[in-house]
Amino acid sequence: MRRRGFLATAAAFAAGRAFGQASAPGGVAGVVSVQLVTGLGAIVLELSADKAPITAGNFLRYVDQKLLDGAAFYWAAHYEGVSNEGLIQGGLSGSHPERALPPIAHESTTQTGLRHTDGVISMARYAPGSAASEFFICIGDNTQLDANPAASGDNLGFAAFGRVTQGMDVVAKIWTAPVSPTKGEGVFKGQMLDPTIPIVRAARV
Numbered sequence: 483m484r485r486r487g488f489l490a491t492a493a494a495f496a497a498g499r500a501f502g503q504a505s506a507p508g509g510v511a512g513v514v515s516v517q518l519v520t521g522l523g524a525i526v527l528e529l530s531a532d533k534a535p536i537t538a539g540n541f542l543r544y545v546d547q548k549l550l551d552g553a554a555f556y557w558a559a560h561y562e563g564v565s566n567e568g569l570i571q572g573g574l575s576g577s578h579p580e581r582a583l584p585p586i587a588h589e590s591t592t593q594t595g596l597r598h599t600d601g602v603i604s605m606a607r608y609a610p611g612s613a614a615s616e617f618f619i620c621i622g623d624n625t626q627l628d629a630n631p632a633a634s635g636d637n638l639g640f641a642a643f644g645r646v647t648q649g650m651d652v653v654a655k656i657w658t659a660p661v662s663p664t665k666g667e668g669v670f671k672g673q674m675l676d677p678t679i680p681i682v683r684a685a686r687v
Contacts, residue, residue, distance in 0.1 A: 512531055512532050514528075514531050515528055515529070515686065515687045516529060516542070516684060516686055517686075517687045519681070519684070520652060520679055522659070522679055523652035524649055525619075525646055525648070525649035525652050526648035526687065527644050527646055528647045529541060529603075529643060529644035530596060530645075533596060534589050534593075534596060534643035535589075536586050536589050537589050537642075540586045540605075541605075541617065542686075544583070544615060544684070545684045545685060548684075549574070549581045549615070550681050550683075550684040551683045551684060552577060552682075553572060553573055553577055553578065553615075554576055554679060554680050555572035555678060556575070556576045556679075557571040557572075557666075557670065557675065558657045558659065558661060558673055560657075564622075567621060568622065568624075568657060569619060569620050570618060570653060570656045571618040572618070572679075572681060573615045573617055574615040576678060579615075582615040585611060585612045586614070588607070588613065588641055590638045590639055591628040591639055591642055592629045594643070598625050598627040599620065599623055599624070599625065600620060600621065600650075601619065601645045601646035601650055602642050602644070602645050603618070603619050603642070603644045604617065604618055604643065605641045605643065606640070607640065607641070609636070619653055621653060621654070627639055627640045628640075656679050661674055661675055661676055
Protein backbone atom coordinates (compact mmCIF):
# COMPACT_ATOMS: atom_id res chain seq x y z
CA MET A 483 0.00 0.00 0.00
CA ARG A 484 1.31 3.43 -0.91
CA ARG A 485 1.30 5.99 1.91
CA ARG A 486 -0.39 8.70 -0.14
CA GLY A 487 -3.34 6.42 -0.89
CA PHE A 488 -3.84 5.38 2.70
CA LEU A 489 -6.40 8.00 3.75
CA ALA A 490 -9.10 6.88 1.32
CA THR A 491 -8.53 3.17 1.76
CA ALA A 492 -8.35 3.28 5.56
CA ALA A 493 -11.49 5.37 5.72
CA ALA A 494 -13.29 2.83 3.57
CA PHE A 495 -12.11 0.00 5.81
CA ALA A 496 -13.31 1.47 9.11
CA ALA A 497 -16.51 -0.24 10.16
CA GLY A 498 -19.83 1.56 10.15
CA ARG A 499 -21.24 4.92 9.18
CA ALA A 500 -22.51 7.69 11.41
CA PHE A 501 -26.29 7.63 11.78
CA GLY A 502 -26.19 9.59 15.03
CA GLN A 503 -23.39 10.87 17.21
CA ALA A 504 -22.77 10.57 20.91
CA SER A 505 -22.42 13.79 22.84
CA ALA A 506 -19.00 14.68 24.18
CA PRO A 507 -18.21 12.45 27.16
CA GLY A 508 -17.98 14.50 30.34
CA GLY A 509 -15.70 14.29 33.36
CA VAL A 510 -12.47 13.82 31.41
CA ALA A 511 -9.58 16.23 31.86
CA GLY A 512 -5.82 16.29 31.67
CA VAL A 513 -3.81 13.22 30.72
CA VAL A 514 -5.08 9.70 31.45
CA SER A 515 -3.03 6.48 31.26
CA VAL A 516 -4.53 3.22 29.99
CA GLN A 517 -2.98 -0.23 29.74
CA LEU A 518 -3.91 -2.65 26.97
CA VAL A 519 -2.94 -6.20 27.84
CA THR A 520 -2.58 -8.06 24.55
CA GLY A 521 -1.71 -11.61 23.63
CA LEU A 522 1.85 -10.44 22.93
CA GLY A 523 2.36 -8.20 25.97
CA ALA A 524 1.20 -4.92 27.50
CA ILE A 525 0.94 -1.50 25.88
CA VAL A 526 0.57 1.64 28.04
CA LEU A 527 -1.14 4.64 26.47
CA GLU A 528 -1.18 8.27 27.55
CA LEU A 529 -4.47 9.79 26.38
CA SER A 530 -4.53 13.54 25.74
CA ALA A 531 -7.94 14.28 27.21
CA ASP A 532 -6.88 17.90 27.58
CA LYS A 533 -6.33 18.33 23.83
CA ALA A 534 -8.80 15.80 22.42
CA PRO A 535 -11.55 15.50 25.05
CA ILE A 536 -14.23 14.00 22.79
CA THR A 537 -11.99 11.34 21.28
CA ALA A 538 -10.08 10.44 24.44
CA GLY A 539 -13.34 10.45 26.39
CA ASN A 540 -14.89 8.06 23.89
CA PHE A 541 -11.98 5.63 24.22
CA LEU A 542 -12.26 5.81 28.00
CA ARG A 543 -15.95 4.89 27.81
CA TYR A 544 -14.92 1.65 26.09
CA VAL A 545 -12.21 1.07 28.69
CA ASP A 546 -14.35 1.85 31.75
CA GLN A 547 -17.25 -0.28 30.50
CA LYS A 548 -14.81 -3.12 29.69
CA LEU A 549 -16.04 -3.18 26.11
CA LEU A 550 -12.51 -3.65 24.75
CA ASP A 551 -11.90 -6.77 26.85
CA GLY A 552 -11.91 -9.54 24.27
CA ALA A 553 -11.41 -7.19 21.30
CA ALA A 554 -8.44 -7.72 18.97
CA PHE A 555 -5.80 -6.21 16.72
CA TYR A 556 -6.59 -7.49 13.24
CA TRP A 557 -4.73 -5.35 10.66
CA ALA A 558 -1.01 -4.62 10.23
CA ALA A 559 -0.55 -2.00 7.51
CA HIS A 560 2.80 -1.91 5.69
CA TYR A 561 3.43 0.79 3.09
CA GLU A 562 4.85 -0.16 -0.28
CA GLY A 563 8.54 0.67 -0.51
CA VAL A 564 8.79 1.80 3.14
CA SER A 565 10.28 -0.57 5.70
CA ASN A 566 9.83 1.31 8.97
CA GLU A 567 6.40 2.97 8.76
CA GLY A 568 2.87 1.65 9.06
CA LEU A 569 0.27 0.99 11.71
CA ILE A 570 -1.69 -1.64 13.59
CA GLN A 571 -5.46 -1.41 13.90
CA GLY A 572 -7.75 -2.98 16.46
CA GLY A 573 -11.19 -2.75 17.97
CA LEU A 574 -14.47 -4.61 18.02
CA SER A 575 -15.31 -5.04 14.34
CA GLY A 576 -13.80 -8.51 14.06
CA SER A 577 -14.89 -9.85 17.44
CA HIS A 578 -17.78 -8.02 19.12
CA PRO A 579 -19.28 -5.44 16.74
CA GLU A 580 -22.48 -5.43 18.79
CA ARG A 581 -20.59 -3.67 21.61
CA ALA A 582 -19.87 -0.55 19.57
CA LEU A 583 -21.18 2.69 21.04
CA PRO A 584 -22.63 5.54 18.92
CA PRO A 585 -20.03 7.36 16.81
CA ILE A 586 -18.54 10.66 17.94
CA ALA A 587 -17.87 14.08 16.46
CA HIS A 588 -14.56 14.37 14.62
CA GLU A 589 -11.67 16.21 16.33
CA SER A 590 -9.14 16.96 13.61
CA THR A 591 -5.44 17.47 14.18
CA THR A 592 -5.86 21.15 13.31
CA GLN A 593 -8.13 21.41 16.35
CA THR A 594 -6.03 19.35 18.77
CA GLY A 595 -2.49 20.15 17.65
CA LEU A 596 -1.63 16.43 17.77
CA ARG A 597 0.13 14.73 14.85
CA HIS A 598 0.36 11.16 13.61
CA THR A 599 3.95 10.44 14.58
CA ASP A 600 5.57 7.29 15.97
CA GLY A 601 3.49 5.71 18.75
CA VAL A 602 0.45 7.96 18.37
CA ILE A 603 -3.00 6.38 18.82
CA SER A 604 -5.86 7.59 16.63
CA MET A 605 -9.39 6.65 15.62
CA ALA A 606 -10.28 4.80 12.44
CA ARG A 607 -13.31 6.16 10.62
CA TYR A 608 -15.37 6.16 7.44
CA ALA A 609 -16.73 9.69 6.93
CA PRO A 610 -15.83 12.41 9.44
CA GLY A 611 -17.99 11.82 12.50
CA SER A 612 -18.24 8.04 12.07
CA ALA A 613 -15.47 6.96 14.49
CA ALA A 614 -16.72 4.58 17.16
CA SER A 615 -14.70 1.59 18.40
CA GLU A 616 -11.87 1.09 15.90
CA PHE A 617 -8.46 2.61 16.60
CA PHE A 618 -4.90 2.39 15.30
CA ILE A 619 -1.36 2.94 16.56
CA CYS A 620 1.26 4.51 14.29
CA ILE A 621 4.63 2.95 13.60
CA GLY A 622 6.98 5.67 12.38
CA ASP A 623 5.93 8.94 10.73
CA ASN A 624 2.31 8.82 9.51
CA THR A 625 1.68 12.55 9.23
CA GLN A 626 -0.10 11.99 5.90
CA LEU A 627 -3.00 11.03 8.20
CA ASP A 628 -3.14 14.55 9.69
CA ALA A 629 -5.76 17.03 8.50
CA ASN A 630 -4.68 18.95 5.42
CA PRO A 631 -6.90 21.97 4.73
CA ALA A 632 -5.13 22.55 1.41
CA ALA A 633 -6.10 19.12 0.03
CA SER A 634 -9.26 18.46 -1.96
CA GLY A 635 -12.02 16.09 -0.94
CA ASP A 636 -11.97 14.58 2.55
CA ASN A 637 -9.11 16.59 4.04
CA LEU A 638 -9.94 16.29 7.76
CA GLY A 639 -7.58 13.40 8.44
CA PHE A 640 -7.93 11.14 11.46
CA ALA A 641 -8.45 12.01 15.13
CA ALA A 642 -5.23 11.46 17.10
CA PHE A 643 -5.82 11.40 20.86
CA GLY A 644 -2.74 10.05 22.65
CA ARG A 645 0.49 8.10 22.42
CA VAL A 646 2.22 4.93 23.55
CA THR A 647 4.47 5.50 26.58
CA GLN A 648 5.42 1.85 27.17
CA GLY A 649 5.27 -1.20 24.94
CA MET A 650 6.35 -0.05 21.48
CA ASP A 651 8.22 -3.36 21.34
CA VAL A 652 4.81 -5.06 21.68
CA VAL A 653 3.39 -2.81 18.95
CA ALA A 654 6.30 -3.92 16.73
CA LYS A 655 5.58 -7.59 17.51
CA ILE A 656 1.95 -7.15 16.47
CA TRP A 657 2.99 -5.28 13.32
CA THR A 658 5.29 -8.13 12.27
CA ALA A 659 2.98 -10.98 13.36
CA PRO A 660 1.81 -13.55 10.76
CA VAL A 661 -0.77 -12.43 8.22
CA SER A 662 -3.16 -14.32 5.97
CA PRO A 663 -2.22 -14.42 2.27
CA THR A 664 -5.90 -14.53 1.28
CA LYS A 665 -7.95 -12.57 3.84
CA GLY A 666 -8.89 -8.96 3.14
CA GLU A 667 -9.84 -7.20 -0.07
CA GLY A 668 -7.90 -4.90 -2.38
CA VAL A 669 -4.93 -3.22 -0.69
CA PHE A 670 -5.77 -4.99 2.58
CA LYS A 671 -5.16 -8.44 1.15
CA GLY A 672 -2.06 -9.93 2.72
CA GLN A 673 -2.14 -7.50 5.68
CA MET A 674 -4.84 -9.06 7.86
CA LEU A 675 -3.38 -10.64 10.99
CA ASP A 676 -3.91 -14.39 11.18
CA PRO A 677 -4.50 -15.18 13.92
CA THR A 678 -5.66 -11.85 15.28
CA ILE A 679 -3.93 -10.59 18.42
CA PRO A 680 -6.37 -10.49 21.34
CA ILE A 681 -6.83 -7.52 23.64
CA VAL A 682 -7.26 -9.45 26.86
CA ARG A 683 -8.23 -6.39 28.89
CA ALA A 684 -8.04 -2.62 28.90
CA ALA A 685 -7.96 -0.58 32.12
CA ARG A 686 -6.86 2.76 33.50
CA VAL A 687 -3.53 2.75 35.32
